[in-house]
Each structure stands twice: as structure tokens, then as C-alpha cells.
Amino acid sequence: MLRALPRDGDNFFRRASFASAGLISVLMFALMASLVVGAWPALHKFGPGFFFSDDWNPVTEQFGAANALYGTLVSSFIAVLLALPVGLAVSIFLSELCPQWLSRPLSIAIELLAAVPSIIYGMWGLFVFAPWFGESFQVWASDHLADLPVVGTLFQGPPMGVGLLTSGIILAFMILPILTSLIKEALSTVPNVLREATYGIGATQFEVIAKVLLPAVKGPIFGALILALGRALGETMAITFVIGGAQTIETSLFMPATSISATIAEQFNEATGQLHISSLIGLGLVLFMITFVVMGTARVLLRRNRK
Amino acid sequence: MKQLLKGVVLSCAVVGSGAAMADTVINGAGATFPYPVYAKWAEQYNKETGVKLNYQAIGSGGGIKQIVANTVDFGASDAPLDKAQLDKEGLVQFPAVMGSIVPVVNLQGIKAGEMKLSGSVLADIYMGKVKFWDAAEIAKLNAGLKLPHTPIYAVHRSDGSGTTYNFSDYLTRVSADWSKTVGTGKEVAWPKEAHQLGGKGNAGVANFVKRTKGAIGYVEFAYAKTNNLTYTQMQNKAGAFVMPTMEAFMAAAANADWAHAPGFKLILNDQPGAASWPMTAATFILMHKEQANPATAKEVLKFFKWGYEKGDNLASELEYVPMPDNVVKMVEDMWRGDIKSDKGQAVYQ
Amino acid sequence: MIATRKLKNGIFKGLCLAATLLGVGILVVILFTLFQKGLAGLNWALFTEVTPGPDAQGGGLANAIVGSVMMTLLGILIATPIGVLAGTWLAEYGQQSKTADTIRFLNGMLMSAPSILIGLFVYQMVVVTMGHFSGWAGSIALAIIALPVIISTTEEMLKLVPTSLREAGAGLGTPRWKVTVKLSYRAVGTGIITGILLSVARISGETAPLLFTALNSSFMTTNPNEPMANLPVTIYQFAMSPYESWNQLAWSGALLITMSILILNVLSRVLPRLKKRRSA
Numbered sequence: 034m035l036r037a038l039p040r041d042g043d044n045f046f047r048r049a050s051f052a053s054a055g056l057i058s059v060l061m062f063a064l065m066a067s068l069v070v071g072a073w074p075a076l077h078k079f080g081p082g083f084f085f086s087d088d089w090n091p092v093t094e095q096f097g098a099a100n101a102l103y104g105t106l107v108s109s110f111i112a113v114l115l116a117l118p119v120g121l122a123v124s125i126f127l128s129e130l131c132p133q134w135l136s137r138p139l140s141i142a143i144e145l146l147a148a149v150p151s152i153i154y155g156m157w158g159l160f161v162f163a164p165w166f167g168e169s170f171q172v173w174a175s176d177h178l179a180d181l182p183v184v185g186t187l188f189q190g191p192p193m194g195v196g197l198l199t200s201g202i203i204l205a206f207m208i209l210p211i212l213t214s215l216i217k218e219a220l221s222t223v224p225n226v227l228r229e230a231t232y233g234i235g236a237t238q239f240e241v242i243a244k245v246l247l248p249a250v251k252g253p254i255f256g257a258l259i260l261a262l263g264r265a266l267g268e269t270m271a272i273t274f275v276i277g278g279a280q281t282i283e284t285s286l287f288m289p290a291t292s293i294s295a296t297i298a299e300q301f302n303e304a305t306g307q308l309h310i311s312s313l314i315g316l317g318l319v320l321f322m323i324t325f326v327v328m329g330t331a332r333v334l335l336r337r338n339r340k
Numbered sequence: 341m342k343q344l345l346k347g348v349v350l351s352c353a354v355v356g357s358g359a360a361m362a363d364t365v366i367n368g369a370g371a372t373f374p375y376p377v378y379a380k381w382a383e384q385y386n387k388e389t390g391v392k393l394n395y396q397a398i399g400s401g402g403g404i405k406q407i408v409a410n411t412v413d414f415g416a417s418d419a420p421l422d423k424a425q426l427d428k429e430g431l432v433q434f435p436a437v438m439g440s441i442v443p444v445v446n447l448q449g450i451k452a453g454e455m456k457l458s459g460s461v462l463a464d465i466y467m468g469k470v471k472f473w474d475a476a477e478i479a480k481l482n483a484g485l486k487l488p489h490t491p492i493y494a495v496h497r498s499d500g501s502g503t504t505y506n507f508s509d510y511l512t513r514v515s516a517d518w519s520k521t522v523g524t525g526k527e528v529a530w531p532k533e534a535h536q537l538g539g540k541g542n543a544g545v546a547n548f549v550k551r552t553k554g555a556i557g558y559v560e561f562a563y564a565k566t567n568n569l570t571y572t573q574m575q576n577k578a579g580a581f582v583m584p585t586m587e588a589f590m591a592a593a594a595n596a597d598w599a600h601a602p603g604f605k606l607i608l609n610d611q612p613g614a615a616s617w618p619m620t621a622a623t624f625i626l627m628h629k630e631q632a633n634p635a636t637a638k639e640v641l642k643f644f645k646w647g648y649e650k651g652d653n654l655a656s657e658l659e660y661v662p663m664p665d666n667v668v669k670m671v672e673d674m675w676r677g678d679i680k681s682d683k684g685q686a687v688y689q
Numbered sequence: 690m691i692a693t694r695k696l697k698n699g700i701f702k703g704l705c706l707a708a709t710l711l712g713v714g715i716l717v718v719i720l721f722t723l724f725q726k727g728l729a730g731l732n733w734a735l736f737t738e739v740t741p742g743p744d745a746q747g748g749g750l751a752n753a754i755v756g757s758v759m760m761t762l763l764g765i766l767i768a769t770p771i772g773v774l775a776g777t778w779l780a781e782y783g784q785q786s787k788t789a790d791t792i793r794f795l796n797g798m799l800m801s802a803p804s805i806l807i808g809l810f811v812y813q814m815v816v817v818t819m820g821h822f823s824g825w826a827g828s829i830a831l832a833i834i835a836l837p838v839i840i841s842t843t844e845e846m847l848k849l850v851p852t853s854l855r856e857a858g859a860g861l862g863t864p865r866w867k868v869t870v871k872l873s874y875r876a877v878g879t880g881i882i883t884g885i886l887l888s889v890a891r892i893s894g895e896t897a898p899l900l901f902t903a904l905n906s907s908f909m910t911t912n913p914n915e916p917m918a919n920l921p922v923t924i925y926q927f928a929m930s931p932y933e934s935w936n937q938l939a940w941s942g943a944l945l946i947t948m949s950i951l952i953l954n955v956l957s958r959v960l961p962r963l964k965k966r967r968s969a
Contacts, residue, residue: 046866050778053771054792057840060833061795064802064810071813090529091500092522122708130702131709141958142713148954149719150894152921153947156928156939159544161722164551191493193537193552206715213712237698267803269897270925278498278538280529289537291498294803298897299540301809302399303500303526317806328797367821367916369904376743376930379907383742386908394906394916397926411821541929566931658744 068321071314074307083315089280089296091304096312098319100280104197104290105320108272109265111201111286112208113258119205120212120261121254125242127213128220140217147210155274158203159195163275166202167194171287190287195277198286203271208261215257219250252334259331263324269294293320366639369396370403370416372541373502373560374623377437377660378416381651385643393643400502400526407431407626413633414640415626418502419526423603430629432678434604434671435622436644438593438661440561441507442584442619444569446549447473448488451570453583456481458575459514459610459618465556466494467517468533473554481575488554491535495548495557498538500526506621507558510609514618558619561589562659578614588617589661598667604674620661627679634681641675641688720947727944730937735945740907740923743932750942752909756918757946760824760903761893763913764831769885772836776843776881781869793844800837807833808898816902824913827903834895835888842884846877879964886957890950896921920946 075096076083086097123143127136171192178188190196223246231241247254277289278299291299293316304310368378375397382393398406400417407415408429421433443457461477464470470477474487497504505526512519522528530536537552539545542563549557549569561584564571573581582588592611598604608620625644631637647655648671652662663671675688734749741748775792783789811830816822850873858868874881899905904916905923920942927939 042866043864046869047778047782050774050782053774054778054783054789054840056771057775057792057796057799057836060836061799063814064799064806067810067813068806071809088529091527092525092529119708119711122705123712126702126705126709130705139709139713141955142716143709144958145951145954146712146716148890148950149716149947150896150921150950152894152896152925153719153723153943156924156943157719157722159540159547161718167551191491191535191552191554193493193548195537195548209712237694239698239701240694242701263801267801267806269803269805274540274544278540278544279536281532281536289498291538294805295498297805297809299499300527302900303401303502305401305404305526314809317803317809320803321806324801324803325798328801329794332794332797365908365915367904369822375926376932380742380744382907383745392908394908396904396906396916398900398904409817409820411816542931543929546931560931563931566933 065321068314068318072311072318075311075315078308079312083312084319087280087282091300091306091309094306094308096308096315098293098312098316100282101291101293101296101316102319103282104200104276105266105292105294105323107286107290108197108200108204108276108292109262111198112204112265113262115202115205116209116212116261117258120209120216121247123209123213124216124220125246128217129242129246130238140213143213144210146206151207151268151270154203154207154271158199158271158275162203163194163199165194166199167192174287186284187286190283190285193277193287193289195275195289196285196287197276197283197290200272200276200290200292201286203275204265204268207268207271208265211264212257212261215260216250216254219253219257220246223249256331256335259327259334263327263331266324266327267294267320269298273298293317364391364636364639366391366393366414366636366643367396367412368393368403368414368416368625368640369398369406369412370626371400371418371502371623372397373400373418373439373621374416374437374660376562376658377651377655380654380658381643381647384651384654385646388646391639391643393640399500400505401500404626407628410628413627413636416623417626418621418623419505420605420607420622420624421603421626422605426603431626432603432629432674433624433626434644434674435598435606435663435667436625436647437655437663438589438608438620438622439659440584440589440592440617440620440661441503441510441558442561442564442571443574444546444549444557444559444564444571446551446553446555446570447490448553450485452568453571453573454485455570455572456575456581457572459510463511463515463518465492466496466511466534467521467531468494468535469517471534490554493535493537493548493552493555494530495537495539495545495552495555496530497527497542497545498540501541502526502621502623503542503558503560504528506607506609506619509607510619513610560659565659574618576614576616576618577610577612578616580614582615582617584617586656586659586661588615589620592616592618592620593622593661594664598670604671622663629678630680630682631687632682634685634687637679637681637687641679645672723940723944723947726937726940727942730941731944735938735941739909740918740927740938741934743930743935745934748934748938750920750923750938750945752906752918753920753923753942754945756824756903756906756910757893757920759911759913760827760831760899760917760919761889763824763828764835764892765885765889767828767832768835768839768888772839772888773843773881775836776840777847777869779840779844780847781865781873796837796840799833800841803897804834804895805897808901811898812901822902822904822916824903824910824915824917827899827917827919828913830898830902831892831895834898835892838888838891839881839884842887843881846880846884847873849880850876879961883957883961886953886960890953890957893953894921894946894950896925 087099088095088097174188179185231245273295279289378395403415403417406412474489508528509524512524539548542559545557546567549555595611595613648668655662679687738749739752815826906918910917924939924942927935
């Protein structure tokens with residue numbers, strides 16, 4: 034094919050590659066269009082209230098996105114909060130403190146956490162992690178933390194092992210690799226001169242990292258955080274298993290909740306009423322819009338840093 | 341690099357040449373509740389006839405959607421459709437097999453079959469009106485049991501399911517409050533007054549009940565049995581307390597009045613009879629009245645005929661209740677009369 | 690003073706080590722669980738026999754393995770040419786233009802789009818149009834998930850090609866596309882293959898998008914025009930069932946799929962270094 038067009042080869046190749054790139058826009062546009070069309074009946078019926086109502090009742094055909102939205106945001110924020118310090122520490126260890134021969138295998142091991150399929154996290158979370166977490170941390174927390182003012186409300190409720198906090202922890206494991214690799218990349222861009230100069234005046238490793246390296250990579254770290262958040266928001270199978278599937282908003286992190294993707298995964302197969310199906314697609318649209326905003330923010334931040 | 345490309349091209353050729361085999365394939369999808377029994381039947385039927393019946397458990401709603409969209413040869417649903425819905429979509433429906441739902445609990449010192457519950461107490465528990473295991477309503481039914489002052493955690497299915505449909509239908513029948521505030525559905529808005537907890541699938545419910553002190557849940561009987569869960573007795577319509585046994589399920593099924601059920605829409609919950617288990621349900625098959633592909637439709641009907649005739653033992657081994665012979669006769673009459681090819685000939689003789 | 694600084698430093702290093710051990714520990718614990726529950730069912734039958742009925746002895750996952758391999762291959766075959774070409778356009782022609790930036794952004798969005806939404810999308814576009822579930826629909830869903838990964842790795846790799854190489858090619862009067870195909874692709878071929886391997890790893894564990902597209906089958910299926918057996922959906926159904934034998938198969942399948950994916954991942958990281966060593 035290419036050989037037949039020696040003179041127009043350039044033109045042809047350019048067109049073919051542009052068409053392939055353009056296909057991405059077409060795909061995304063079609064994906065969005067199909068969501069909007071599918072969600073239209075629900076949006077038309079419930080109006081903007083759809084986004085704020087916490088009523089989700091398939092029997093009376095009243096649907097609102099608030100419960101799922103709350104669960105999605107809270108579990109993802111918990112994940113980012115937990116994964117940030119760990120991810121920072123891991124990246125610093127691997128790129129600054131650890132001998133070269135050990136750093137590579139350890140880096141690969143951490144990155145493999147991202148390769149474990151979502152459903153495996155779900156099964157492991159439900160059958161192994163949740164029982165252990167319920168019996169150890171949750172029992173301890175309800176004895177020691179539940180009576181504290183303000184913070185206490187977060188740790189009240191039965192030690193069931195599943196719920197918002199568990200989902201956040203499982204998500205944290207899942208986004209740890211992306212955080213680690215992005216932060217490592219950022220650290221590697223800091224010129225060695227800076228490190229050596231600071232060591233030269235007798236600083237310890239901790240001082241070099243805390244006072245020189247981290248301030249230098251603040252921007253990229255923030256960008257990495259938001260990218261990780263974007264990844265956490267859309268996670269489906271793993272969360273479906275461990276979030277507890279309850280259409281409620283509770284202040285306690287031990288209580289079961291639900292997320293957008295979990296609600297779609299659990300109900301789409303059983304939904305028959307047009308409004309119900311449409312509301313589920315509406316949830317998908319909400320998730321899509323959130324992802325859009327988050328990814329857009331991350332891009333802007335990362336680009337600003339590159340300049 | 342070149343080597344790799346060659347390998348890819350070669351594997352492509354292999355994939356491309358994997359043409360369809362000549363044997364008959366039937367595709368069905370829908371309810372998860374009867375999945376084990378259809379899978380068992382299909383395995384045995386394939387050994388005997390060579391026909392491959394591929395049944396996939398995607399959920400009752402999925403089964404209805406897919407048969408309406410005509411992407412499968414038959415759909416399956418735990419919740420029956422009304423005559424009007426059937427006529428609108430040009431479908432027929434018939435019951436294939438029956439199964440039962442049992443309450444399961446987790447309480448210190450209480451073994452399987454020891455606790456007695458009634459429908460109205462079950463509804464009050466799930467509505468959060470009865471909050472502790474030693475509440476008067478439960479104590480009244482269980483004079484001999486030592487009940488702890490433990491809060492009740494009500495576990496339900498977080499995914500939409502035919503099991504929830506049949507469970508909530510039963511509560512709607514026995515509790516006026518439940519029917520007013522919650523109602524019947526494959527998913528319902530669980531009252532927030534109770535400590536609610538949703539588990540994914542039967543496995544999720546079983547898991548939470550096993551792990552949470554003071555929990556109560558509802559699962560298919562096969563699940564309670566194979567997972568050694570602590571099931572309870574139930575008070576039936578006649579006022580008697582019955583154990584969940586095959587006999588009690590059969591008794592409930594035997595009393596059902598299929599002859600007067602338009603489009604075979606019949607729910608077996610809360611059946612009369614002193615020996616009947618109150619939470620029993622049939623599961624249904626949906627097909628198009630007019631078949632563009634009569635040969636495949638005939639194969640589907642032949643399979644279910646085989647299931648009715650030869651699949652009884654396989655069904656009971658898995659704790660499902662086979663359809664009684666008189667119902668099978670009615671179903672076959674319906675097949676002969678209602679399922680036609682696009683040329684108007686009966687598919688099933 | 691010096692002592693407290695040294696102590697701080699020690700504590701800090703200890704914490705960093707602990708965090709790393711925690712991360713690696715999680716991986717070890719998950720793998721331990723998979724081996725503990727899945728190893729018992731790992732035998733020849735797993736690869737040679739089809740999925741059994743409930744509560745039955747024996748049987749394996751042969752049909753699910755074959756179906757998964759076929760759909761993954763088909764998906765990659767669909768995604769690779771499109772992905773490599775699109776990545777090439779971004780790196781060679783689009784560069785910093787507005788259009789290229791928009792496409793990059795959309796590609797990032799597609800990469801983080803929840804896979805369940807992609808499944809719904811393909812269901813509406815392909816399954817409803819064709820009138821039945823099929824291996825093709827499953828492959829297309831997987832291809833859409835693989836595409837953004839291949840695009841961004843191809844672009845990243847081509848950006849690494851030194852401009853001098855391109856100029857050398859152009860100086861000889863070779864058309865630009867030939868330079869790209871003959872020189873650039875050859876220079877970064879391994880990198881692109883790494884991207885493809887990574888996308889294989891990414892799609893072979895996907896459950897949600899297959900649920901509404903390929904469905905699944907309890908028999909051996911080799912015709913992509915029919916519903917197709919696959920590992921993730923089989924694992925999901927069997928793990929949730931009440932039957933011991935099915936649960937065992939689910940865990941063995943989970944072990945199999947996870948190990949394959951991890952090995953692919955390790956390969957894709959080790960491959961470029963081996964190549965470098967060979968050519969050095």
C-alpha cells in the first residue's frame with residue numbers, strides 16, 4: 034500500500050496518522066454523546082435536582098446522585114490522603130536513599146501493584162482484608178477513637194470491615210504506584226549540583242530532601258496527586274466489593290456507602306424501568322464530568338511545571 | 341521486532357480460521373438465582389445430545405432487556421412480567437424451576453433451625469422498628485431461647501437481584517407498613533432507621549452475616565446450606581413454624597394455583613398449607629411469540645422439555661424444586677399454541 | 690545539636706524504608722492469598738478441560754483461557770496500528786499545535802474513563818447494532834481501553850528519537866514517512882512493544898467491559914461472532930457462587946491471570962534493558 038505511493042507517501046502517511054489521531058476525538062465525542070442521550074430522560078425529569086437529591090428509590094422511581102457522588106468523592110479523597118505520605122516516602126527511599134541494585138527490583142514490585150486486576154483487589158478486599166481490618170483496627174478504633182470530640186464521629190459504627198474507609202485504603206494501594214512513579218520522575222529532574230552543594234555544607238540527607246528537593250518538586254507532586262485522584266474516582270470492581278453498597282450518606286467512615294461506578298455495576302444489569310436505566314447512565318455522565326475537570330486541572334498544572 | 345510481527349500475523353491466521361463448529365449453540369441470559377441449575381442441565385444435556393446451551397447469569401433485568409432487544413434466544417427473569425407487558429413486547433413466559441429464600445442470622449449460642457421468626461417481625465427488623473435481638477417481638481416467638489441484648493444489623497443485597505424482589509414481595513404481603521413505605525423491587529430503598537448493610541451477591545451477604553455479630557440476612561437456600569449458615573424457622577400463613585427443607589418448599593409449590601395465573605405470572609410467597617415454606621419463588625423463561633429462527637426456538641423448547649422430564653434430580657441435588665407435572669403440561673400447551681414461526685406454524689409439536 | 694539532627698535523619702530514613710516495605714508487603718500479601726487459595730487447583734486439567742457444572746468434580750478453565758487470549762489478541766490487533774499511527778502523528782506532525790494538545794487531553798480522558806462506561810458504550814454501539822453479544826464486541830471494548838496506552842507510549846518513545854537522526858535521514862533525500870518507519874520505529878521499536886505489552890497486561894484483567902459485550906460461555910468458543918468465554922467474567926461468577934469446586938476454580942483462575950499479567954509487566958520492563966545489552 035505504502036510502496037504504491039512513493040511520491041504521495043508522505044501525504045498518505047500523514048493523513049493516515051492524522052485520521053488515527055482524529056479517531057480518538059471521534060470516540061470521545063461518541064462516548065459523551067451516548068451518555069448524554071442515555072441520561073436525557075432522567076435529567077429532563079429530575080432537572081438539576083438530580084445532582085443534589087439523596088433519594089434513590091427504584092420502587093417509586095425517584096433518583097438522585099448525591100449518595101453515590103458523596104461516596105465517590107470521600108473514598109477517593111481518603112485514598113489520596115493516605116497514599117500521599119506513603120508515596121512520598123517510597124519515592125524518596127527509592128530514588129535518594131536506596132542503593133541502585135536494590136532500587137530497581139523494589140520499584141518494579143511497587144509498580145506491579147498497579148498491574149493487579151481490579152477484580153483481584155475486590156476479592157482480596159472482601160475475603161481477606163475486610164475481615165482482618167474489621168477485627169483489628171475497627172475494634173481498636175471504636176474503643177479508643179470513637180469517644181473523641183469531632184474526630185470520633187468518623188470512627189463510630191459496627192466493625193464490619195467494609196465501608197468508606199476500607200474502600201479508601203484499597204484505593205490507596207491501587208494509586209500508590211502511579212504516585213510513586215510520577216514523584217520519582219520529578220525528583221530525577223532535580224539537578225545533582227543542588228544535592229551536592231547542600232551536602233557540601235554538612236547537611237544530613239533529611240535536611241537536603243526536606244529543604245531542597247521537595248520544595249523544588251512541589252508543583253509536579255500536586256499534579257501527580259490530581260492524576261491519582263482521577264484514577265481513583267473511576268475505579269469499579271474493587272470498590273463494588275468493599276464499599277458496602279448502601280445508598281446513604283453517613284458521617285462515620287465505618288459505615289457502608291456506595292460510589293458512582295459501584296452503583297452502575299450493581300444495578301445496571303437488573304434495572305428495567307427506563308428512568309432507572311437513564312438515571313444510572315446519568316450517574317455515568319456525572320462521573321465523566323468530574324473526571325474531565327480533574328484531568329484538565331492536572332494537565333494545566335503539569336504543563337505549567339514543564340515550562 | 342520482525343520475529344514478533346510474524347508471530348502476531350501467524351496467531352491472527354489461527355484466530356481467523358477458528359470458524360464456527362457445526363454444532364447447535366443456544367444463547368440465553370438473565371437471572372442469577374437459577375444459574376446453577378441451568379448450568380448443570382446444560383452440561384448434562386450437552387453430553388446427551390451435543391447441543392450447547394450457553395446460559396449466562398447477567399441479572400433478571402438484563403435478561404428482560406436482552407430478550408426484548410433480541411440479542412439472545414431466551415431471557416430469564418426471577419420477577420415475572422404482567423400479561424400486559426408480555427403482550428406489548430410480543431413475549432411469552434413460563435416457569436422453569438423453583439427455589440427458596442431463607443433468613444440467616446449470626447448470634448452467640450444459637451444454632452441453625454433454633455430461632456423462630458415471622459414475616460411481620462422480619463419486616464419490622466428491616467424497617468428498624470425492632471432494634472435489638474432481645475426485643476419483645478422476637479422473645480415472644482422464642483420462649484426457650486436465651487436472646488442477647490445485641491443490636492440487629494440488617495444485611496441485604498447491594499446489587500439488584502431477583503432474590504431481593506422475592507424477599508421484598510413477601511414482606512409486602514405480610515406487612516402493611518412495609519408495603520406502604522418500601523414496597524417490592526429488585527432493589528428497594530432500605531429504611532434508614534435500621535442498621536443497614538449491603539453485600540454484593542449471595543456471597544457478599546453470606547460473608548457479612550458470618551462476620552458481624554447480631555447480623556441477619558436473606559440468601560438462597562443452596563447458599564445457606566453449602567456455607568453452613570445459621571438459618572431460622574419461619575411462621576407460615578397457616579400459623580405453623582416450619583424448617584427450610586425440600587418438603588416444605590415442595591408443599592408451598594404444590595399449593596400454587598397455576599391454572600388461574602395469566603401469562604404464568606404467579607408468585608409463590610406466603611402460600612397456604614400447614615407445611616408450606618413461606619418464601620418460595622419460581623423463576624421464569626421469556627421468549628418471543630414470533631420466531632424468525634424457528635429451528636433455534638425449537639431447540640430451546642426441547643432443552644426445557646428435557647429439564648422438566650430428566651432434570652428433576654439434578655435440580656433437587658442443588659436444592660431447587662422441580663415443576664410439578666400438571667404445570668409442565670400447561671406450559672407445553674402454551675408452547676404449542678403461542679410460539680409460532682414467522683410463517684405462522686407452531687414451532688413445538 | 691548534631692545528635693538531634695542525626696536522630697531526625699535516622700527516623701526519617703526509617704520511615705521511608707517502612708513505607709517501601711509496606712508497599713511491597715501489600716503485593717506479597719495479595720500474591721500469598723492467591724497462592725494459598727489458588728495453588729490447589731493449578732493442574733493440567735485447568736488448561737485442558739472446559740468449565741464444569743456446579744457442584745461437580747473436575748473440569749478446568751480451558752474455554753475461558755482460550756477465549757480471553759483470543760479477545761485480547763484481537764483487541765491488540767485492532768488497537769496497535771491505530772495507536773502507533775496516532776502516536777506518530779502527535780510526535781511527528783502535531784507536536785505543539787492546538788489540535789494535538791486537544792487530542793492529547795482527550796486521550797488522557799479516555800485513559801482514565803471508567804472501563805464500565807466503555808463497556809456500556811460498546812454495548813450500545815456494537816451489540817445492539819449486531820443484534821447479539823460477540824467476541825468481536827468484547828475485542829472492540831478491550832481495544833478502546835488499550836488504545837490510549839499505546840498512543841501515549843508511542844508518542845513518548847518517538848519524542849526520544851534525537852533530531853539528528855531525523856535530519857540525517859532527511860539529508861539523504863529520503864521521504865519523511867520512510868525516515869519515520871525505517872529509522873525512528875527501528876530505534877524505538879522495543880519501547881513501542883513495551884507499551885503494547887503493558888496494554889495487553891492492562892486489558893487482560895478487565896471484567897466490567899466484557900460483561901455487556903462478550904458475555905461469557907460455558908463451552909469452548911473459537912468463533913468471535915458468538916458470545917465468548919473469558920477468564921474475568923468466569924472468575925467473577927464462580928467466586929460469587931455457593932459451590933466449593935467453582936470457588937476453587939475462581940481462585941486458581943485469579944492466580945493464573947494475576948501471575949500472567951505480572952510476568953508480562955516484568956518482561957516489558959526487562960526487555961528494553963536486555964536489548965540495550967545485546968546491542969552494546
